[in-house]
Amino acid sequence: AQKITQTQPGMFVQEKEAVTLDCTYDTSDQSYGLFWYKQPSSGEMIFLIYQGSYDEQNATEGRYSLNFQKARKSANLVISASQLGDSAMYFCAMRGSGGSNYKLTFGKGTLLTVNP
């Protein structure tokens, strides 16, 4: 079974500062993928960034980077230079391999508020 844990129900950050959203995972699969999604108040799910378990470098997409520490089973999202539009719910998710390859398992999310 796969499990995603997001321990921060809510986070606050000042505009233009960096923020790290925590995510730890548990799986017995050797090959897996880790995802971060953003859900603004409008409700849609927006894909942000992906990290494969065999990727040697941390994934980056613009202001988003994923701090992947495989031995610690963590996949933290780092948002640099926060903007007011970054205020949203953020979900960490993973996809395993084999029989669980098709399924995304989500954490409970972190609500990020960016203050001006």
Next chain:
Amino acid sequence: NAGVTQTPKFQVLKTGQSMTLQCAQDMNHNSMYWYRQDPGMGLRLIYYSASEGTTDKGEVPNGYNVSRLNKREFSLRLESAAPSQTSVYFCASSEVLQVGGYTFGSGTRLTVV
């Protein structure tokens, strides 16, 4: 625009009524999914279809049925709605080996009274 289309966007049901949530994707993806989102719970998988002709239970399948009508369409049916099924429902699609994310529909907000 290519994507995942869900209908309806909003629905109010009375306890015991039935309804079907529709989902269609035009990205030629093989896999489709239904999730529900409840406050403080994240998204939980109800059912999924790895490919046309197959469906499997997810984490919370009780009270639901699904039909993979063809490669494009995957419907979710509530046979006898209960207040516990009040939730936001998301349909999604993906390719199994696609590097990257899944594509989600815009959601259906269902209230059962």
